[in-house]
Amino acid sequence: MRAQDLLLVTLREPPAEAEIPSHQWLVRGGFIRRVASGVYAYMPLMWRVLRKVEAIIREEMDATGALELRLPTLQPAELWRRSGRWDTYTVGEGIMFNLTDRQGRELGLGPTHEEVITSLAADLIRSYRQLPVSLYQLQTKFRDEIRPRFGLMRSREFIMKDAYSFHGHGEDLRRYYGSMDQAYRRIFARCGLKVLAVQADSGAIGGGASQEFMAIADAGEDLVLSSGDGRYAANQERAQSLAPPSVPLRVAMDTRFATPGQASIEAVCAAHNLDPTQTVKVLLHRACFAKGPDQPVLTVLRGDQELNTVKLTNTLGPLLVERGTILALERLDVDTLQAHGLQLPVGFLGPDLPDDAIQGAPGLVGGFLRIMDATAADLAGFVCGANVPDQHRRVPGWSMLGLSFTKADVRAAQPGDRCCHDPGTVLTATRGIEVGHIFQLGRKYSSALEACFSNESGSMEPMWMGCYGIGVSRLAQAVVEQNHDRNGMIWPVSIAPFELVIIIANGEEQEQCRLAEQLYGELRAAGVDVLLDDRVERAGVKFKDGDLLGIPWRVVVGRNAARGQIELKTRSARDVLEMDASRLLRHLLPRLQRQRRGSLPEVEV
RNA sequence: CGGGGCGUAGCGCAGUUUGGUAGCGCGCUUGCUUUGGGAGCAAGAUGUCGCAGGUUCAAAUCCUGUCGCCCCGACCA
Known part of the structure; x- marks a missing residue:
């Protein structure tokens, strides 16, 4: 891609609407634009990032045996009444956008898809022989948030990966839940995100065990309490701890x-x-x-x-x-x-x-x-x-x-409280952004929506269900929140909009342009996701924009182009490597290969 | 929903107290110069001052209503 053709509009100043760094950088870099409160356009750079995140998610979901599909966004109220959530979601929390069509039918814009998927499963799954089944989709979700905040972090329209699994017994659900836990850890690692897995409240979704994946960040809206020994971590909504002992009070009489x-x-x-x-x-x-x-x-x-x-x-x-x-x-x-x-x-x-x-x-x-x-x-x-x-x-x-x-236990655990599993350790507080949440739903929805199958002995019983979400657009912003400096974003190679940018220092120098074009062709032929900054701008502008956009590798074709010399630099490090242009591919490709896998541990073949 | 604040050029803002020709910086256009970290000079273009009423000779400015947005709280997958 050539920067000339990219509709690249970067801002010199942070927009007034943005509070936290990731939001400011995404707007300044031209990645996102606000269309209404809590509603954003993903501009071409952001869309490239999101597609890479989605590709990683697809690979890891497919590897668990899950099947991708696409469910409707527009959903009938009747379905939600059957699960008992229409009132909770429209009147109670009021989180579901809902409308009435011309025939007077009530509809909602899907904030989540348990109802739809469960009724489909009820139609399609008859026998234990068809189980287990896991289905997932990447799709836009709608939630009428009371107060949208922080760009894509809490928006009213956002991209989510949601998966639903169906099982013949609870044990198989727990097995698959475990494999989703592992898949999630791989996804976040590949996206270059530092996450903490924590015990969570199930909230309006309901059901049994659930675990959240928290991207650690000061701007996070959730408070996580964790023990120093790594054996316990929970959302404060759910966390348990030992309260400090009370000072005895002797009272003789009332x-x-x-x-x-x-x-x-x-x-x-x-x-x-x-x-x-x-x-x-x-x-x-x-x-x-x-x-x-x-x-x-x-x-x-x-x-x-x-x-x-x-x-x-x-x-x-x-x-x-x-x-x-x-x-x-x-x-x-x-x-x-x-x-x-x-x-x-x-x-x-x-x-x-x-x-x-x-x-x-x-x-x-x-x-x-x-x-x-x-x-x-x-x-x-x-x-x-x-x-x-x-x-x-x-x-x-x-x-x-x-x-x-x-x-009942209704007290809020506090940082500094002693842990239940070991009174010798105390809880510390960390702020986190919820980027994923996995639930063992059990039979709540399958019972309500009569999603039953005949088991080995021929009798009908409701299916066991799990559901598994990842906030895709939120995840992408969380990566920026964890990876930026005072010059801009620093994308990990695995989800960067481009892997490498070639900067032509002076576009009027024939030699520079020629060498840059040559490298651009070679890199593209080698499968590198490369951006050629061929704009008629001064070098300083291109350097600033390159830093702002956070493209992980940078090649500068400048004053030594006539001698075939270029500079290679990474976004995150200060040092610059000067080399002969002919050596670039040999030097770069092995490193890129490794970085494309994200921060996963190397797998020996 | 409660409290606070803001709507003026693409972006960031001043002007509103005390009514009197619409401003600044960045960006944009053109020309010349410059050319390795957001260039300099010169010339230019860009506004329903959120919207609707009202007061007034005269409203960005005062009054009423309304819409939108932001922050804090409440609430929240």
């Missing part, structure tokens, strides 16, 4: 004491010489369900602990199965309570807050569902609010309150 204006744990502790671990905190939420009334929830944690709302949500679902999926969990703080016309002594609430405290609030029916975290349950004596303004209470033990709680 007493109230005045805490004027001390509406926070810190204030109470400071004024009465208490440790936060000697207190309990009470949080109120409203849980909204697909069916039935909203549920008031009262959660009790030890005073020094924070609530993990994902864990709380996951706890509530099974407790109230009859109300269907949880659509929202809303914190009832001072402002919200006032908006509902409730006057509660916020800051002075106790675990025994009576049910009638919230009577009269619109939409809320019945008493509290009371959830208690183990950190609170383990306390013998503790201090809590007395449900009266400016008063707290010393309680000798939980039996005093005569209440029944559902016990």
